[in-house]
Amino acid sequence: MANKELIIPADILGAYRDVFTAEALDTLAVLAHYNVAIKEAMVARIKRRNDRAAQQEKIRFLDEESYIPRTNINVGDAREGKFEGAVIPADLQRQWIQGTGPAAKPNAPVDSSIRNVAYALLSGADGWMFDGEDALGQISTMSLDNQRNLKLAFSRDPLFLGVAERVAGEMNRWATGFLGRETIRDWRSQLDFTTKIFRARGLHLADRHIRATDGTAFSASIVDLVLYVVNNFRALQASGSAIVLYLPKIQTAGEAALWDELITALESHLGLATGTIKVYVLVEQLEATFQLMEIRAALGKHFVGFNTGRWDYINSVADAMSWDKEFIHPNIEEITMTYGYMRNYEDRVRRAVNTPDVNGNTALWQGGMEPNIPVGSATGVTESMERAVAGARREQRAGASGKWVAHWKMVHIVRPVWETVGEDNQLGRAFPSLTYTAEDAGGLTLLEPAQRTVRGARNLLSVALQYGNAFGQGMQAAALKPADFFGNDDVLYLMEDMATGEIRLSILWEWLHKGARLTEDEPAAGTKAGDRFTPELFTHLLDEEYGKLLAATNKDVHDDSKGTTLPIARAIALAYVHNALKLPWFVDLLNINLNNYNLLVAEERIRLYIKTFNETKVRITGNLDF
Template structure:
């Protein structure tokens, strides 16, 4: 295994996989060689594209570049003849998709839920410790082979996949980490392997043929792309991977999470680049709000108010949805809706009813906007989403609905996508405090290896924490003023509130908590002294447990 090194954590007895044997069937010689081949072929292009992101962002920050449709790809937008891929087996009906990390209990509950598909997430809802990543792969390996049942050691409760005699099986979709992330436990030719290629490669290598045998296929969500060239890179990976395993081209299907503002100007081109493998686009709403703040952070005319005021009906979000549905349906692929992050409130009937009413209203908006399906974070929300979509979309999807053909339809303009004016939106001291609280709580949990966290009856993941810290940075650097207390938002104010929230949280936390560690990382962000591209890359080294010497690849199974 020349050129491949594994710096996985080992215990004092130098046992290769100290926790159990499951990762041994995932981190095999042949699987790592497959990942290394992908890395050697595509690693250089990935790095070039990430640098292109930085160059464009620096120009936008300086005011020397702006966002808009690309002249170089006008021929793609103007050519009405091309379409995305036909609907793949198991992906015809996607009206309700549940999402969550590849934890064993989550997988069982998701596959038993009243949903069409389960998006198993190695990205925003997983803290990528070596254990989480490798065990996540092992759990999916077992699930695909019908071996996922287990007994909870703490409760004694048995978890098994239930029979679904009158419903199709839940279709599995996997989201690998984004292009910006690395898997530092594995080096190829002296460099960390792309986390995207690591997650995709292991899953595809071990499971593609079994998934096909099961009657579905290797299906993916690809995240956080900022240009059609990044989609082209994914497509090239798919082509090579299928060739290496002698699987017919077009077997892979990928839904692109449209969750960046730059990407919104290249929706059509992204579908085009993936077209033989495309399953459409998804409205990744929280990441999209974060990306909008991040991209326009230096422009004082694009300051967003409190997170609660940034709803799907505000101009830039409404234009984003409208454009995504129209583009997807014109190209014959799914236009997927976004996340209902609410979770049931068991001890407060009134609060729970109000929360579920918000879910219902959001799903009604989505189906009427033309979406072909939606996301939920908790199985209890599936019935609400199903009821709405069954009523207004009795057929498997509504791809045939193209708003572009309607009388008086006005397609969103490029300026609509950056119209961040929000009538009645306010920046408040309460909003500052809530953002700091959410960011602190999420970051602390992430540092403990937990990437999906219930906070105030909402399932928060990396995207929602990103919105919170990005807003704080933007408010400080533009010297905004709170509208409830009339205070200037200074580094001193955000620092003092951070200290107060930290002290409050530490009072009731366990001694093993990592709130102080989280606060150290958060302080430069909320005081306007630095802005990292992603929280996950900011925190990643803190959960990376490298062994001092590489694991000998000769010890790996074939």
């Protein structure tokens, strides 16, 4: 199909007529002009990044006399809460536990794929963020399967109801064995308990199935926003549910203002009042932490809260500081939410949400991700669950109104932390107002002494390779652990998404190009404390960790991946870490190799991407097989 705005292949339209309805296609055409503005915003991102590197300057707070781009809001006014924000809707007032995960499985028929939605809505989570981004596989037509499954589930299609009844029985059998009780009394009524939330893909990503008529890549953000809202807003409103989105990877208040324009235009086109659609913002980017109140103000009546987390945010810090030879991270395991710049980041977020707007409205803070899964030895599960609950208690005490879990089995393990306290939320809890001093800025990139070891490098490499392999197989949400712990049930698998690959390769790039010094002896690798992390050591560890994955059982590394997507994952990791210029997104190299299982083709695409970015600073984001 082609109109003056879009090109969509006929086979895609034919297979997904229920997703690409006439109303959805019309709305896509109406909003298509925002594609240009999004591209301009992404060019501006890269320019800011390049300029800071060239001038060796850290990110700064905005001038309080300036105005937020695309708005008439003064920065100083935004910081003082002189803007109109949102009233928190009833079904977001209590969000003790939000689960997250995709609504589809790779290469699965609908009745199997849609089980993901049933698990989510029967989990007992207060909200579920159905992911269109970091945890959703993008091979073949998974992004459209995701949209289809949500539409079928929210409209209570008989196919979904049949699946939900069977899944409820399975979940109760697990709960009886693990928790000693059933968690679902009436599966039909349980389906209405969980608030439905959707995470659209970020502004930096292009859709695989749609292009502009000039042949250029088309924004995945526009596609996800339109297909989700157009196909579900009537069913959500009929059930009394709010229309809620999570917006990822926002770097500036100007980008938030662009999202606000896009959402407002969609509301207007659908005849919805401005502010009908509510949004959380994932604070995943260092630059955003310098503009939190400005982001709140730019999103105005749409904004309901911020979410904090680890992997994406750490990656953004590594990326923003890639030019600084002295800025070198320790082992990834050392960088918890209480480490250096992380605790300062979290503190700024909780202060920002508790600053009232002109009407006295404050916003929600949803805490970070719990990646553990209660599957393993009795000792391993017990210890991991104790850590999970302790982490939740820390966030609750710090002021979070709830947190995330990456698997439905974790809901009833972590939710009691907030259940015991009993308060729906911590809206408006008193914290000091944000300040904007040089000390504040310095705290947002504060490193503290911690271990940097060969063991840490092995963990980084092993999980990064496994994640790249899982991505190529369509499993962007994958249960992973370092290869040295395969077969050790005391060490649990963790649910990981795209962010895990991004940060692990970022840290390895940092160690290699900045000459990181190891902090302890490692006789097996022939290294001592004080030795630098050299190209030779990196190659040696890469070969060893890759060999372990080739030798692993099918349980840990699918045998059919060992000659297809695993070698491609290795080639991408090698190219990313070796390139002298730090590439902005690991996901780009994975995306251009989706549905490709030929190593020679992959190597040519990797060379093309790196050559293009090194020479022009332009990212290749479109589907090369379109």
